[in-house]
Amino acid sequence: MMAAHRHPVRLSERMLDAASCPPGRRELWLSDLLVRGLRVRVLGGTKTFYCSWTDPRSGRRCREKLGRFGAITLEQARQAARAMLGRVALGEDVVAERRRARETDGLTFGRLIDDWARLHLAYRRPRYAAEATRALKTTFRAHLGTAAVRIDHALAARVLDRLALAGRPGAARNALAYARACFGWAMKRRIVTVNPFHGLPAPKGSGAARDRALGPEEIGMVWRAAGTLGTPYGQAVRFLMLTLCRRDEAAGMTWGELAPDMSTWTLPAGRSKNARPHVVHLAPPARAAARAPPHRPARGRARPGAGARAARLRRAAARRADLGLELGEAAARRGDRGGMRRSRARAARTLGAS
Structure with a gap:
């Protein structure tokens, strides 16, 4: 067991291996001397790295978890803390961005489609709204549970090309247009940062010819x-x-x-x-x-039967x-x-x- 340090010390892997919480205390905090702001929380047998700083806008203390000791090394924790403190010095709101990233990771493609339909398509023509929702959920059925931020250019092209090669290029082009509009709406609301369907070429091919006309x-x-x-x-x-x-x-x-x-x-x-x-x-x-x-049936007369x-x-x-x-x-x-x-x-x- 090591004594509690009130002042920053030069942390080492050996020191962290031997660190434990003193009797009568629930937890122990250690601060690094090389990277001011890097701290280690010792709780039971777990040691966790944190980055701490003072928000220049509000003056309050902020803290973000970097990872557990053992999953990442001390040197990796120092590099992550330096990067985060550098972003804070540039005026970025690191806490808000990390919170937004965590919320976005839980937003699936299917939920994004539902939000798009509820908040945007509700003001469009009902027939268009129903068809756009149906086309996206049918075309990307296997990826509705995937996080929206994980839908990338390669996945989008692969799904649409598969639909076009199956003899449905028109359906693939419609799905591309709907998906591009859905992610474009999400970008405007800062839900995602990239539209994976933007710039994607429309699938080639033509469906059944529609040149038949009545004479x-x-x-x-x-x-x-x-x-x-x-x-x-x-x-x-x-x-x-x-x-x-x-x-x-x-x-x-x-x-x-x-x-x-x-x-x-x-x-x-x-x-x-x-x-x-x-x-x-x-x-x-x-x-x-x-x-x-x-x-209308004549007044006073019975309606026709079956x-x-x-x-x-x-x-x-x-x-x-x-x-x-x-x-x-x-x-x-x-x-x-x-x-x-x-x-x-x-x-x-x-x-x-x-």
Whole structure:
């Protein structure tokens, strides 16, 4: 057992090996003479290195643990203490940075995605928020438990390249865009210091070709078939064909969004894709489709029963099957054997389901 030192002494490995707490005392503190600020706490059989200093801003005493004697050597503790005291002399808030680092190490990638969705995506379009969260959690499923600060450039590239090579380059590009936005938000909030997705090239490759478009004959068939559907489904299909707007945008349209003479339709920013108001000019046929009253059962008459509903569904299925056969015949006349087979197969499935 060694005596307690009130003044700094030149510590050595041999001295630390022999150090123990005096009887009647809970702990013993030793200060190094070579590096002022390096201290050793002797508690039981454990000796721990600490770096102590006075904060120049507040004047209070600060202390940060460096490591246990045995896990690190005395010389390594001196080097760490010199580095920390040098940062303090440069005006850095070492305590706050160490605290932030400890909190960041406990922040997993999955929790970062949840925080991004809760604090940022909550103010975006719900569909975008749901898709961004789903894409990230699906693409990086194996790394949701990894600390966000451990997600690096190589890991990000490896996961996205694997998805692209699996035949889903479009999904890989979307995941890259969402992840870049997520980490960009985290950087602005000082949660992370590096965005591992910034500068990462978009995965190459293309998915299924989307150059198939309906010809004039097929558009006419769809238009005529829409006229056989009940209100408001037939009018909705024709309205979409006349305005080329998105399905959900038209489905959410209210009378307040239409001009008094129905010449224009103002899509509010909350329902548009780019989050900006959009004015759609309506041609007379589009006005007629929008003006069609919704179907309601006549007052005083009973609602159709299950048998009537089943018959109505069978009639709708038959109309869809007829349209599929017509499209197949049109494809055959064009020489498009693939389109003919697909249309006839859809018609057969429709008839089978009905």
